[in-house]
Amino acid sequence: MSLNAQTRWHTFQSQEEINQAALNRILAAADAAIAKHGSFLIVLAGGSTPKAVYQLLAKADADWSKWHVYHNDDRCLPVDHVERNSKMARDAWLSHVAIPESQIHDIPAELGNVAGALAYSEILKGVRTFDLVILGLGEDGHTASLFPGQAVDNSADAVPVFNSPKPPADRITISQKRLNDTHEVMFLVTGAGKQEAVDNWRKGVAIPATLIQSPNGVDVYCFGVVLS
Numbered sequence: 332m333s334l335n336a337q338t339r340w341h342t343f344q345s346q347e348e349i350n351q352a353a354l355n356r357i358l359a360a361a362d363a364a365i366a367k368h369g370s371f372l373i374v375l376a377g378g379s380t381p382k383a384v385y386q387l388l389a390k391a392d393a394d395w396s397k398w399h400v401y402h403n404d405d406r407c408l409p410v411d412h413v414e415r416n417s418k419m420a421r422d423a424w425l426s427h428v429a430i431p432e433s434q435i436h437d438i439p440a441e442l443g444n445v446a447g448a449l450a451y452s453e454i455l456k457g458v459r460t461f462d463l464v465i466l467g468l469g470e471d472g473h474t475a476s477l478f479p480g481q482a483v484d485n486s487a488d489a490v491p492v493f494n495s496p497k498p499p500a501d502r503i504t505i506s507q508k509r510l511n512d513t514h515e516v517m518f519l520v521t522g523a524g525k526q527e528a529v530d531n532w533r534k535g536v537a538i539p540a541t542l543i544q545s546p547n548g549v550d551v552y553c554f555g556v557v558l559s
């Protein structure tokens with residue numbers, strides 16, 4: 332599968348507008364994937380913008396029995412810790428809809444980064460190309476748990492992260508290579524704090540987010556940053 336470096340930028344005028352656009356995009360991607368493959372494979376991001384979209388998904392109508400949910404990263408904390416991305420997604424959305432539990436694939440980050448990454452790589456073994464990967468953007472340009480200045484580790488589908496500059500230090504992330512094995516990518520970027528990272532990205536400065544490409548390019552949904 333060949334990758335496409337095209338980045339399409341979309342700006343929205345309010346938080347509601349970006350949330351709604353993201354919701355529509357997810358539901359459309361699900362319909363298209365289910366029509367084509369009989370299933371929809373979505374990879375979730377942590378962060379406040381995705382959370383608001385998940386809350387909308389909790390009230391949406393969809394063919395939930397065909398959805399398979401993965402996470403692009405998680406923090407090595409107990410399962411029920413409020414900072415676990417898996418807990419956030421369950422509380423905001425997944426516990427409120429009829430996706431079969433066997434199709435919700437949390438990262439077992441409570442096992443620690445090494446054992447948890449091995450276990451998640453096993454879970455991802457044989458999983459087909461994802462349909463939609465959702466990603467956030469950190470102020471430092473990180474995405475998933477791919478941080479600036481850290482070596483890119485594509486040795487497995489899920490890899491341990493040590494010494495994350497954003498706490499907690501121990502995390503697990505799907506690798507760049509496996510994240511790029513997807514039909515579509517949607518970044519959700521909100522807030523003026525992301526301006527410098529967005530400026531760098533648009534100027535062609537390498538930031539972790541620019542590691543992400545898919546055969547269909549990448550869509551970046553923005554609110555609260557200026558696209559100059």
Ligand SMILES: O=C(O)[C@H](O)[C@@H](O)[C@H](O)[C@H](O)COP(=O)(O)O
Nearest residue numbers: 377378379380381467468469497
């Ligand atoms: O793992 C983390 O530390 C966060 O989940 C982080 O990666 C988040 O996705 C971005 O910082 C954007 O977050 P917001 O959507 O809240 O701006």
